[in-house]
Amino acid sequence: MVAIQKNNETQKFWDLLSEVPDPEIPVINLVELGVVRNIELDGQTIIVTVTPTYTGCPAKKLFNDLITEKLNVNGYNNVEIITQLHPVWNTDWLSEETKAKMYKDGISPPTDDNLVITCPHCHSTNTEMVSQFGSTPCQSLYKCLDCLEPFNYFKCHR
Ligand SMILES: [Zn+2]
Structure with a gap:
C-alpha cells in the first residue's frame, strides 16, 4: 500500500x-x-x-x-x-471497506489468487467463470452454481 x-x-x-x-x-x-x-x-x-x-x-x-x-x-x-x-x-490499493461496498453492489471483489470467487448474491464459493471479460475488461463474468445468478468478478491485478 x-x-x-x-x-x-x-x-x-x-x-x-x-x-x-x-x-x-x-x-x-x-x-x-x-x-x-x-x-x-x-x-x-x-x-x-x-x-x-x-x-x-x-x-x-x-x-x-x-x-x-x-x-x-x-x-x-x-x-x-x-x-x-x-x-x-493494483487491486491491493482497494481498502477492505471499498471491497465490501463493491460486494454489496453485486460485484465480487478481487481475491489474492483469483481462485476462490464468492457469489455476491448468496455467498457461495461454488462458482464458475462464464467469460474472461464481463461488462468491462477489468471484470470477468461468473455464474453461481448454487443460486444460478450471474455476477461480475473484479479481477485481481498486480
Ligand atoms: Zn449465488
Whole structure:
C-alpha cells in the first residue's frame, strides 16, 4: 500500500474528488479506487497525479475528464493532470471497506489468487467463470452454481 499524502491545503480537493463515482462501479469513488495518487498546489494550479487502472482501460481518459470537470464546476479552473504509470495501479490499493461496498453492489471483489470467487448474491464459493471479460475488461463474468445468478468478478491485478 502506497501511502497517500494529504494535508489541510489539499483536503478540500480530496473531498471533492471523493464525490466523483467510478464510471464503471458507481458505488465507489475515484479516491477509493486509488486512481487519484496525489494532489498538490502550485500557486493557483491544482496538480492531480492520476494512475489509471488497467492499461487500455476505456475509463483512462474519462478519469482525467471527470477530475478536471469536478474541480472546474467548483470554481477551480487551473487543473493539471499528471499521469503516473509507475507504480502500476493494483487491486491491493482497494481498502477492505471499498471491497465490501463493491460486494454489496453485486460485484465480487478481487481475491489474492483469483481462485476462490464468492457469489455476491448468496455467498457461495461454488462458482464458475462464464467469460474472461464481463461488462468491462477489468471484470470477468461468473455464474453461481448454487443460486444460478450471474455476477461480475473484479479481477485481481498486480
Ligand atoms: Zn449465488
